[in-house]
Amino acid sequence: MSRLHVKYRLFLFAAVVLAVSSVYSQAAQADDPLPSWNDVSSKKSIVEFVETVTTKGGPYFVPPAERIAVFDNDGTLWSEQPMYFQLFFVMDRVKAMAAEHPEWKQKQPFKAVLEGDIEAVMAGGKHALLELAMATHAGNTTEEFSQIVKDWLATARHPKTGRPYTEMVYQPMLELLAYLRANGFKTYITSGGGIEFMRPWTEKVYGIPPEQVIGSSIKTKFELRDGTPVLVRLPELNFLDDKAGKPVAINQHIGRRPIAAFGNSDGDLQMLQWTAAGQGLRFCLYVHHTDAEREWAYDRNSDIGKLDKGLDQAHKRGWTV
């Protein structure tokens, strides 16, 4: 308990393993809520934090209603390599919709997608990606889009592992989510990914219900179609939930400041800063991908999930690394 005088702490959690339900024994799980955590120091810190804020009468006790924990998704709860999984969805949607759009064969960035030329797609930059996202995410109702995502997840497979994307989740983080909830925490996702892209599966995969998913979004419009109300998805960005947008979205959605935040990239820095600056004890953790053998190793120089400023801040402020 010697370090509990510090207001908040940030840890870099190095070891991540992809979730395979059979890799750890059920017996071990019963005694230990975090059996897959090989990083002894990080694990000890988390348990210490949770025990401290849940100790009634203790100096750092936090009432259950205020035990808010926010998690980035891409690279924190599930993998983001070799590229964001939602981009695979975009590519597959372009191919599936190509028959209705013969003009795409001649039109960039669609042409590059149809030819499987990922490099050319990426060369188009943010503008090309936004155009692809709008073409594949808008023009349907919220219910139709939800079904499209579910259908895609049922058959799509990760190009390297051949596994469903919803199995490319990190076992230690699943344990952490369950451990926090067992201790009265409300767990939220705060992702740069699409809010409606995540909601159809986060409850089943992470135990996080739709109302606790925060993400980027496009605008929607209420319409009566033959007397039946629908929400139509429009090709217009509503909110980009990344970097300085994350604290804004957290405040908009939750209306109170989290006491724990978990991320893996510079896109999560402001969310961690916002969390750390609150009153009382706070817990912030960066998942640092260092295991090239079982997963991917990347940080400062990665196009996806770049962790550079976050590492600097950790070093500069003397946070535990």
Next chain:
Amino acid sequence: MSRLHVKYRLFLFAAVVLAVSSVYSQAAQADDPLPSWNDVSSKKSIVEFVETVTTKGGPYFVPPAERIAVFDNDGTLWSEQPMYFQLFFVMDRVKAMAAEHPEWKQKQPFKAVLEGDIEAVMAGGKHALLELAMATHAGNTTEEFSQIVKDWLATARHPKTGRPYTEMVYQPMLELLAYLRANGFKTYITSGGGIEFMRPWTEKVYGIPPEQVIGSSIKTKFELRDGTPVLVRLPELNFLDDKAGKPVAINQHIGRRPIAAFGNSDGDLQMLQWTAAGQGLRFCLYVHHTDAEREWAYDRNSDIGKLDKGLDQAHKRGWTV
């Protein structure tokens, strides 16, 4: 149970009484979860609905996670007469801030507010109200604004009753909120009022936590001030949570369709339509203000809380009135 074959029902609940905690006996409350409900038919329908969707194994059972109930605030949970309470806040803020803004003495609509000329303020229409709202709601941090609201509520009094605004709430609706929650419902506010104006007090007054409050909002911006992160409130509308905006906001915030909705004006019509159109049994209720003696009576011709199209729809579709 004879009417349970209908997919949804809408009731006009006529009798509302302002909450006074001593008007009903504690003994009565123990036996009856809705002791203040004088409208026998509405009360019976609500209890029947709740019992039906919570009966395990029954044809209309709804799992607890999906028991979402949404409530309008102004005119549904608390009073909205002689004008929206948030407008009183705006007027008081203009007066409190006037010393820092000597130019307001000569500038409309501020001049009218400072002279207490409500009619002149209203004559300025939506544009004037928006200008007043931005001047009084923006330019501070989220934490500062929350404190301003709390300070105002502590001293402000309703012009007719002389009571704090947070006591101008409807006792039957407080009972209904508690009754629904006791039956596993998650209760939300979906109001045209400001989300940050409501959050500081809804938990204490209604038992509704900040993350279950949906409302209109202005944009905010993340900033580091001397190294401390703050969210600055900008004089720019982010979202107007009224009419067709309500289903949009419900979807954005909750990500699933409510099974029960409660409103009192045409501003709630789309929210009720959206709720009613879902699968399974649904419950929609309009609070109809008819008691001029104990409260206010108004509907089709009211500037505030106009209920006109909603009544038409109820009649046209044969909803129970």
